[in-house]
Amino acid sequence: MSAPTTLSSPPFDVVGGDHAKLDAPDRLTGVAAFTDDITLPRMLHAKILRSPHAHARILSIDTTRAAALPGVVDVVVGSEMPLTYGVIPWTPDEQALATDKVRYVGDAVAAVAAIDEETANRALAFIDVHYEVLPALCDPREAMANTDVLIHEDNRHGNISKRVKLAFGEVDSALAAGDSEPGAHRIAGHYEFHGTTHAAIEPHCALAHFDTTGLLTVWSATQVPHYLHRELARVLELPTYRIRVIQPAVGGAFGGKSEPFDLEFVAARLAIKTGRPVKCLYTREEVFLAHRGRHPFSMDYETSVDADGRILAVSGETVLDGGAYSSFGLVTTYYSGQLLCSPYSFGAYRFHSTRVYTNKPACGPKRGHGSVQPRFAIEVQLDKAAHLLDMDPIALRRRNLLGANSTTINGFHIGSNGFAACLDAVEASSDWQTRRAKLPRGRGLGVAGSTYISGTNYCIYPTDLPQAAVQICLDRSGRVRLFTGASDIGQGSNTTLAVIAAEHLGVELADVRVIAADTDLCPVDLGAYSSRQTLMAGNAAIMAAQELGKKVRKAVADHWQCSPKVVTLAGRRAQRLDDPAVFIPIQDAFVLAETAFGTLGSVGHYNTPRSGVHGDYRGGTIGASPAYSFSAHVADVEVDVETGDVTVHHIWAAHDCGRALSPVLVEGQIEGSVYMGVAEALMEHHHVMPTGLGLEGEKEPGPWVSGLLAGSSLLDYPIPTTLDTPEISALIIEDPDPRGPFGAKEAGEGPLHPAIPAVVNAIYDAVGIRIDCLPVTPEKVLAALDALAAQKGSDDA
Amino acid sequence: MANLPDSPSPLAPAAPPVSPAIQSPDRPVQTSLLRFELNGEAKTVAAPAHWTLLEILRYELRLTGTKQGCDKGDCGACTVQLDGKPVNSCLVLALDVQGRTVKTVEGLAVGGQPHPLQKSFDKRGAAQCGFCTPGMLMSAEALLRQKRARGDEGIETLEIAEALSGNLCRCTGYTKILSAVVDAWRDKP
Numbered sequence: 001m002s003a004p005t006t007l008s009s010p011p012f013d014v015v016g017g018d019h020a021k022l023d024a025p026d027r028l029t030g031v032a033a034f035t036d037d038i039t040l041p042r043m044l045h046a047k048i049l050r051s052p053h054a055h056a057r058i059l060s061i062d063t064t065r066a067a068a069l070p071g072v073v074d075v076v077v078g079s080e081m082p083l084t085y086g087v088i089p090w091t092p093d094e095q096a097l098a099t100d101k102v103r104y105v106g107d108a109v110a111a112v113a114a115i116d117e118e119t120a121n122r123a124l125a126f127i128d129v130h131y132e133v134l135p136a137l138c139d140p141r142e143a144m145a146n147t148d149v150l151i152h153e154d155n156r157h158g159n160i161s162k163r164v165k166l167a168f169g170e171v172d173s174a175l176a177a178g179d180s181e182p183g184a185h186r187i188a189g190h191y192e193f194h195g196t197t198h199a200a201i202e203p204h205c206a207l208a209h210f211d212t213t214g215l216l217t218v219w220s221a222t223q224v225p226h227y228l229h230r231e232l233a234r235v236l237e238l239p240t241y242r243i244r245v246i247q248p249a250v251g252g253a254f255g256g257k258s259e260p261f262d263l264e265f266v267a268a269r270l271a272i273k274t275g276r277p278v279k280c281l282y283t284r285e286e287v288f289l290a291h292r293g294r295h296p297f298s299m300d301y302e303t304s305v306d307a308d309g310r311i312l313a314v315s316g317e318t319v320l321d322g323g324a325y326s327s328f329g330l331v332t333t334y335y336s337g338q339l340l341c342s343p344y345s346f347g348a349y350r351f352h353s354t355r356v357y358t359n360k361p362a363c364g365p366k367r368g369h370g371s372v373q374p375r376f377a378i379e380v381q382l383d384k385a386a387h388l389l390d391m392d393p394i395a396l397r398r399r400n401l402l403g404a405n406s407t408t409i410n411g412f413h414i415g416s417n418g419f420a421a422c423l424d425a426v427e428a429s430s431d432w433q434t435r436r437a438k439l440p441r442g443r444g445l446g447v448a449g450s451t452y453i454s455g456t457n458y459c460i461y462p463t464d465l466p467q468a469a470v471q472i473c474l475d476r477s478g479r480v481r482l483f484t485g486a487s488d489i490g491q492g493s494n495t496t497l498a499v500i501a502a503e504h505l506g507v508e509l510a511d512v513r514v515i516a517a518d519t520d521l522c523p524v525d526l527g528a529y530s531s532r533q534t535l536m537a538g539n540a541a542i543m544a545a546q547e548l549g550k551k552v553r554k555a556v557a558d559h560w561q562c563s564p565k566v567v568t569l570a571g572r573r574a575q576r577l578d579d580p581a582v583f584i585p586i587q588d589a590f591v592l593a594e595t596a597f598g599t600l601g602s603v604g605h606y607n608t609p610r611s612g613v614h615g616d617y618r619g620g621t622i623g624a625s626p627a628y629s630f631s632a633h634v635a636d637v638e639v640d641v642e643t644g645d646v647t648v649h650h651i652w653a654a655h656d657c658g659r660a661l662s663p664v665l666v667e668g669q670i671e672g673s674v675y676m677g678v679a680e681a682l683m684e685h686h687h688v689m690p691t692g693l694g695l696e697g698e699k700e701p702g703p704w705v706s707g708l709l710a711g712s713s714l715l716d717y718p719i720p721t722t723l724d725t726p727e728i729s730a731l732i733i734e735d736p737d738p739r740g741p742f743g744a745k746e747a748g749e750g751p752l753h754p755a756i757p758a759v760v761n762a763i764y765d766a767v768g769i770r771i772d773c774l775p776v777t778p779e780k781v782l783a784a785l786d787a788l789a790a791q792k793g794s795d796d797a
Numbered sequence: 798m799a800n801l802p803d804s805p806s807p808l809a810p811a812a813p814p815v816s817p818a819i820q821s822p823d824r825p826v827q828t829s830l831l832r833f834e835l836n837g838e839a840k841t842v843a844a845p846a847h848w849t850l851l852e853i854l855r856y857e858l859r860l861t862g863t864k865q866g867c868d869k870g871d872c873g874a875c876t877v878q879l880d881g882k883p884v885n886s887c888l889v890l891a892l893d894v895q896g897r898t899v900k901t902v903e904g905l906a907v908g909g910q911p912h913p914l915q916k917s918f919d920k921r922g923a924a925q926c927g928f929c930t931p932g933m934l935m936s937a938e939a940l941l942r943q944k945r946a947r948g949d950e951g952i953e954t955l956e957i958a959e960a961l962s963g964n965l966c967r968c969t970g971y972t973k974i975l976s977a978v979v980d981a982w983r984d985k986p
Contacts, residue, residue: 252967671970
């Protein structure tokens with residue numbers, strides 16, 4: 001059952017207004033407390049000992065010498081918390097601290113609590129661990145083929161973590177039509193998406209306190225307090241009511257803080273053991289090792305288009321390099337194929353995706369989970385098709401529009417669909433036709449489109465309970481208190497919910513106080529992932545606010561002896577619609593309502609629609625969403641043919657978010673997404689040294705440990721500075737969806753997708769080379785230019 | 798806190814099998830008395846000789862507005878002003894601030910009112926998670942103050958971008974940050 005939604009029309013009082021974030025002043029003055037800013041009396045500091053081997057059996061762990069050091073208060077090893085966990089309940093393959101085996105360089109084996117961090121750090125060297133080193137598997141294809149070395153020995157499928165094979169329609173014959181039909185084309189391409197990581201500027205941090213009543217409180221830089229709460233209960237073997245999880249201000253997450261990590265278990269366990277508060281803060285190196293970033297994908301795609309540019313069939317075969325643990329990998333494997341079937345209509349489609357365990361930091365969800373990589377492949381495939389057909393690439397995309405109120409070939413129901421408007425907007429803003437015709441060699445324009453989900457239809461564990469809930473209280477001074485389990489990780493979800501409540505209850509935005517992400521105070525929300533909160537928590541907020549609004553209007557109407565239908569709440573007033581001269585301040589209206597109905601509080605919840613929104617085949621629910629966002633980008637790129645350097649001058653990014661509840665925040669999500677996508681195309685690479693080799697490309701073994709991370713600092717893993725970031729034009733498209741609050745859909749992840757293929761397609765437009773293996777480096781550009789020149793030379797000869 | 802050069806990385810090989818008594822971690826640490834001006838007030842702090850300015854600020858003085866993102870000088874989240882110039886406080890030894898002037902984000906407000914940069918960052922939505930923001934503000938304030946001292950009339954996006962290029966932001970794509978600095982320069986937040 002889905003909660004009632006409002007799809008009223010503008011003008012609104014608060015929705016769509018030019019307002020800043022509620023909590024910005026605290027963040028601009030250094031007042032906002034992030035987890036590491038919290039200090040408790042008698043607090044200890046914990047550090048974690050990590051494996052120097054990519055793959056090894058633990059023969060023994062002796063903590064005696066470390067425990068004896070002055071300043072060390074306690075030590076913890078894995079046998080104290082042996083139960084396995086995993087954010088996806090079907091794949092619990094992790095332990096808080098390893099007991100039998102380590103599976104990547106950086107796997108946690110023991111931890112120390114000491115009077116200060118320096119002492120804890122030093123004590124780690126006095127923990128004696130004896131390992132039997134095992135062969136490390138760092139290449140997914142090698143790991144897939146190897147049946148002698150098993151990374152998870154109890155896994156029934158060797159080193160394969162998940163395999164998904166789905167087909168829709170007559171794929172082989174539709175693909176063959178690309179060869180046989182006159183004017184049609186069949187395009188085969190091999191694409192490599194390297195791994196990238198989130199690199200939030202705030203490192204992970206957890207603080208735990210075990211009080212005299214037996215309550216464990218864990219403050220953590222997490223984006224999923226609810227899932228952390230569940231897993232803490234499981235691993236620490238405590239009932240959930242004895243655990244309270246609080247998420248303080250979070251300094252960026254992007255998917256990198258969406259599951260439990262070793263530090264939360266370690267801090268909690270040591271707090272219980274010592275009776276003192278324990279904090280554990282990752283170093284930047286540990287953030288890179290914790291990872292859960294974007295999977296490397298090795299993709300083989302085939303696409304057939306007819307002579308008019310219609311997509312006859314798409315077939316994708318993908319190997320996902322999963323790293324050492326499952327993380328969200330089951331979902332990633334489905335998403336790698338399931339999220340590709342929009343915004344274009346496919347005649348037939350199949351995908352075959354295999355996620356493989358390797359002895360590397362585990363991959364997981366990063367902004368645009370599982371679908372950024374295949375989106376790169378398909379958008380380049382379509383660009384190749386347009387050039388073969390001598391069609392404008394925007395025109396080719398228009399020819400394949402899925403449209404609103406449609407069903408994708410894999411059975412997802414699409415409601416509102418602003419993709420055509422996104423294409424129009426980027427075509428017009430970039431002056432595509434004129435600019436493209438005038439560009440000199442070395443400069444090019446590229447286009448790409450995409451879609452994304454506004455939350456997933458199902459929780460990651462089986463339940464029919466609500467996915468989001470909001471409680472609202474009105475107080476006698478005309479203020480509103482809103483309690484939500486949703487996680488504001490900088491994207492502004494607290495502000496978004498306040499906008500919704502303020503709109504319904506007739507107060508100003510600043511009159512709403514949001515209390516969020518505290519499992520003792522707030523109702524359950526599944527957290528900040530899958531771009532779910534605006535739609536789901538937003539609908540819950542509407543439900544709660546509507547109930548209170550009704551009471552207030554009824555009380556005021558009784559006072560005025562009129563119908564509640566002519567009472568409106570807006571601008572800190574209750575006012576008669578039929579006689580605007582009659583009004584009272586909103587606090588007086590709240591007082592009338594409290595007098596009439598008693599203390600004013602309400603709860604709202606949201607559950608996703610379950611019927612008619614997805615196919616009924618196995619896996620058909622994974623990737624289905626209540627509403628889908630759409631994006632289109634045009635990139636203006638310059639290639640230096642002497643150095644191979646690529647400069648992105650400008651990205652025009654149009655995004656259909658349904659309704660921009662806070663346009664400044666939506667623009668911020670678009671701009672941040674574009675920045676991150678461009679960086680993944682050109683700069684960033686979470687690179688792990690392959691087995692037995694030195695630096696990439698070197699034939700001789702280097703002095704490197706197998707499975708060692710190449711860049712574990714923000715210098716060696718360069719993220720863009722102000723000087724590396726292109727000019728970005730964020731264009732908001734509003735195609736309201738009946739399932740969204742005021743029509744709103746997601747904005748946080750969708751706008752990343754097209755940036756990467758738009759840049760790569762622009763490089764082709766600029767100099768005629770295809771870089772199908774990311775990231776685009778000067779070396780690859782120069783090699784491709786050389787190959788192109790050689791090809792031309794032989795053609796001329 | 799810092800990864801000190803002599804503290805082993807969690808990935809480093811284990812310590813040699815010697816008795817803890819020989820390699821006792823509580824070897825004597827030299828402590829010095831530091832006197833410096835912090836946000837307009839005189840401060841006296843007892844500082845371990847190897848601590849950084851960032852550690853003094855966050856862990857001794859509890860001024861947690863200054864953030865630690867990498868502790869290696871790569872991210873700029875810990876930027877404060879030393880004698881009016883932006884520095885990575887994680888790369889400044891605390892002893893080096895003896896007798897000098899330090900300003901942090903907590904000292905940015907003017908006469909109890911938000912600094913024009915704080916107002917323009919707020920209005921523009923230039924802070925998303927806000928973790929890089931204190932450092933970003935300290936770099937931007939130094940730029941604007943230097944420009945006003947030089948008597949500059951206009952402001953170029955490129956000079957702002959250069960001045961902020963040591964401050965990494967992962968949320969915003971910098972677009973709104975650059976606009977906010979221009980607004981503050983024109984003092985019309």
